[in-house]
Amino acid sequence: TMQEEDFEREVKVVVVGNGCVGKTSMIRQFCKGQYSNEYKKTIGVDFLEKHQFVKALEEEVKLMLWDTAGQEQFHSMTRAYYRGAKAAVLAFSTTDRASFDAVPVWKHKVEEECGSIPMVLVQNKVDLLEDAAVSRQEAEALASELGLRFYRICVKQNLYVTDVFEYLAEMYLQRD
Ligand code: GDP
Ligand code: MG
Numbered sequence: 001t002m003q004e005e006d007f008e009r010e011v012k013v014v015v016v017g018n019g020c021v022g023k024t025s026m027i028r029q030f031c032k033g034q035y036s037n038e039y040k041k042t043i044g045v046d047f048l049e050k051h052q053f054v055k056a057l058e059e060e061v062k063l064m065l066w067d068t069a070g071q072e073q074f075h076s077m078t079r080a081y082y083r084g085a086k087a088a089v090l091a092f093s094t095t096d097r098a099s100f101d102a103v104p105v106w107k108h109k110v111e112e113e114c115g116s117i118p119m120v121l122v123q124n125k126v127d128l129l130e131d132a133a134v135s136r137q138e139a140e141a142l143a144s145e146l147g148l149r150f151y152r153i154c155v156k157q158n159l160y161v162t163d164v165f166e167y168l169a170e171m172y173l174q175r176d
Contacts, residue, residue, distance in 0.1 A: 010062045011172050012047075012084050013165070014114075016106045017091035018099035019073045022124040025155045026091065027065045030165055035156055052162075054170045061169045082113035086175075087120075087168040090148070094125040097133035100142075107146060118171035121148040122164055124155055 015023045028034050031048035047066040054061065066085070071077045088110045092099040103121065110119065121143045123134070136152075143150035149167060153160040 010064060011086045011169065012064045012066060013087045013089065013168060014066050014082060014085045014110065015089040015091060016072065016110060018096065018102050021091045021093040021096060021099045022155045023091055024067050026124065026161060027067050029155045029158055030161050031065060052165055052169045054166055054173060056170055057173050059173055061173065063165055063169060079113065082110070085114045085117060086172050087118045088114065089120055089122050089164060091122045091124055094123055095128050095131045095133055100134045100139070103142060104146065118168055119148055120164055120168055121146065121150045123152045126152045127154045127156055
C-alpha cells in the first residue's frame with residue numbers, strides 16, 4: 001500500500017561517537033543549515049528530519065537523524081536510541097585521539113543493538129588538521145580494517161556533510 005511505501009522511505013539514522021566530536025553540529029548543519037561554535041549538548045529533540053535525494057538511484061528518502069543527549073560520555077544511550085535504526089554514522093574528531101580509539105567500540109555497540117546495518121566512518125573537524133591527533137593513514141587503515149567507507153568532513157564549513165548522508169541513504173535503498 002501507499003502507506004507502507006511511505007514508511008519504508010523513512011530511515012532512522014543514529015550518529016554515534018564520543019562527546020564533542022561534532023555529532024549535534026553535524027545533524028543541525030545537515031538538517032537546518034545552521035552552525036554554532038557554542039558547545040550544545042543536544043539539539044533539544046530526539047531527532048531532526050531531512051529529505052535526501054539519492055542521485056544514483058533517482059529516489060528520495062526521509063532521513064531521521066537521532067541525536068544523543070550527552071549519554072555518549074557514559075556509553076549509556078538507551079535501547080530506544082538505537083531501536084529501529086537502519087544506518088549509522090561513526091564519528092570521531094581530528095583533534096581528539098580518544099574519540100578515534102573509541103570507534104571500534106561504537107561500531108560494536110551499534111552491531112549489538114541494530115545488527116549489521118550500513119555504517120560509515122566520519123572524521124570531523126578537518127579545518128583543524130594542524131592540530132591533528134590522528135594521521136590520514138591511520139584513519140584510512142582503520143576504515144579498511146572495519147570495512148567502512150571513510151569520509152573526512154568539516155561540519156563548520158559544511159564540507160562533505162551531505163555526501164555522508166547521501167551515501168547512507170543509497171546503501172539503505174540498495175539493501176536486499
Ligand atoms: P557532540 O558532543 O558530538 O554532539 O559535539 P557538538 O556538535 O556539540 O560539537 C562540539 C564542539 O565542536 C562545538 O563547540 C562545535 O562548535 C565544534 N565543532 C563541530 N564541528 C566542528 C568543525 O567542523 N570544526 C571545528 N573547528 N569545530 C567543530
Ligand atoms: Mg551532542
